[in-house]
């Protein structure tokens with residue numbers, strides 16, 4: 001499973017990139033607004049740090065303007081994935097850009113029917129929003145299962161399922177069990193993945209017992 005970090009916070013991206021576990025970045029207009037940064041400059045700086053796909057979302061909603069915005073975003077760097085909303089115009093833009101060899105991440109997906117349309121439009125990634133469905137007491141993970149099952153029936157579908165709107169490590173684990181290709185994860189949830197109280201206790205015990213030996217690996221002959 002590929003791990004993308006779901007943030008526009010450059011400091012968070014720099015720190016998490018050093019883990020060696022980050023395969024890409026996703027942003028969206030709300031995350032960019034939270035950063036307070038110039039959008040084009042910020043995306044350029046992220047692309048200098050991250051080799052994998054960096055998702056940058058169009059702001060318009062009409063075909064003509066989204067297409068122009070998408071081409072401008074794609075020109076920033078070779079690893080840009082242009083994000084477009086799952087609307088009729090958004091999928092028209094997806095088809096046009098993917099036909100030109102530009103990566104496209106179709107976002108705001110909330111149904112399997114939408115995901116099937118995005119695959120037919122040549123999407124590189126489909127972003128079903130698990131957390132926002134859960135927020136409405138619907139089953140976000142069931143959507144992931146449906147999309148993976150449908151895509152697996154058609155070898156010509158190369159669209160990768162990019163699980164988005166992740167709220168917990170459980171969303172990641174369950175999506176991985178279903179075979180989703182990518183999880184885009186908020187920094188806070190990435191850090192939760194490392195944590196287990198038995199790891200902390202076990203390490204403290206190892207350190208304490210080693211100190212009792214009075215030995216040093218580096219000082220040993």
Ligand code: G3P
Nearest residue numbers: 006027028131132164165
């Ligand atoms: O960035 C796309 C998606 O992961 C955002 O979801 O629900 O955290 O705003 P949410």
